[in-house]
Amino acid sequence: DTGVSQDPRHKITKRGQNVTFRCDPISEHNRLYWYRQTLGQGPEFLTYFQNEAQLEKSRLLSDRFSAERPKGSFSTLEIQRTEQGDSAMYLCASSLEGFSRGTEAFFGQGTRLTVV
Amino acid sequence: QKEVEQNSGPLSVPEGAIASLNCTYSDRGSQSFFWYRQYSGKSPELIMSIYSNGDKEDGRFTAQLNKASQYVSLLIRDSQPSDSATYLCAVRTDRGSTLGRLYFGRGTQLTVWP
Numbered sequence: 001d002t003g004v005s006q007d008p009r010h011k012i013t014k015r016g017q018n019v020t021f022r023c024d025p026i027s028e029h030n031r032l033y034w035y036r037q038t039l040g041q042g043p044e045f046l047t048y049f050q051n052e053a054q055l056e057k058s059r060l061l062s063d064r065f066s067a068e069r070p071k072g073s074f075s076t077l078e079i080q081r082t083e084q085g086d087s088a089m090y091l092c093a094s095s096l097e098g099f100s101r102g103t104e105a106f107f108g109q110g111t112r113l114t115v116v
Numbered sequence: 117q118k119e120v121e122q123n124s125g126p127l128s129v130p131e132g133a134i135a136s137l138n139c140t141y142s143d144r145g146s147q148s149f150f151w152y153r154q155y156s157g158k159s160p161e162l163i164m165s166i167y168s169n170g171d172k173e174d175g176r177f178t179a180q181l182n183k184a185s186q187y188v189s190l191l192i193r194d195s196q197p198s199d200s201a202t203y204l205c206a207v208r209t210d211r212g213s214t215l216g217r218l219y220f221g222r223g224t225q226l227t228v229w230p
Contacts, residue, residue, distance in 0.1 A: 031216060042120075042204055042220035043160065056217065091159055097216065104150060105206075105218060107159040 004108035006092050012114045013082055020078045021111045025094030032075050034067055035091040043091055082115045119143060120207050122221035129228055135192040137224050139205030148208035149181055149188045153201045160204055195228040
């Protein structure tokens with residue numbers, strides 16, 4: 001499978017615990033996005049990387065959220081001290097950015113987080 | 117003002133009809149526009165991209181873009197029950213520090229009944 005891969009697919013955690021999600025983009029893609037989606041809403045931007053550089057982090061994102069993309073390959077998203085409001089689908093997408101307008105972004109299967 | 121606005125629906129059409137989905141956006145500098153289909157409990161799947169004013173056809177799908185009106189639409193011809201899903205409009209900003217960020221609308225839920 002050469003698509004975007006996310007792990008785990010589902011995560012149930014107790015409030016206050018830390019969780020980490022992983023995303024493996026399409027192999028030649030240099031841009032990687034993280035989004036969060038709750039029921040009835042469109043995906044909400046969290047952050048994105050160009051290679052290993054984190055270009056932007058949403059100002060809506062609290063300091064409990066951190067993301068990395070070491071060596072410009074896979075990425076991890078960590079949520080510290082989880083709260084019930086963090087329950088959502090966390091989506092990763094990747095694209096290949098060139099010298100023009102860029103190309104389409106493709107999503108992974110998502111990680112569904114439930115905080116109890 | 118939200119960056120991308122869609123009618124939340126739900127939109128219900130009979131099998132074989134044309135389904136029309138609409139989207140408006142606020143950033144005049146946007147240059148790339150996408151439609152994603154999302155089945156319940158699944159992740160978004162890219163179905164169309166459009167960059168220039170006018171129509172772009174791919175099978176039963178036609179995307180229409182009017183940058184002057186800041187409007188993009190998706191037409192689904194000969195709608196099938198398998199087209200029943202939520203359709204997300206996404207707009208890409210290409211300015212400054214937000215270069216390449218994708219903004220999504222809330223999605224329009226489409227139901228095609230037999």
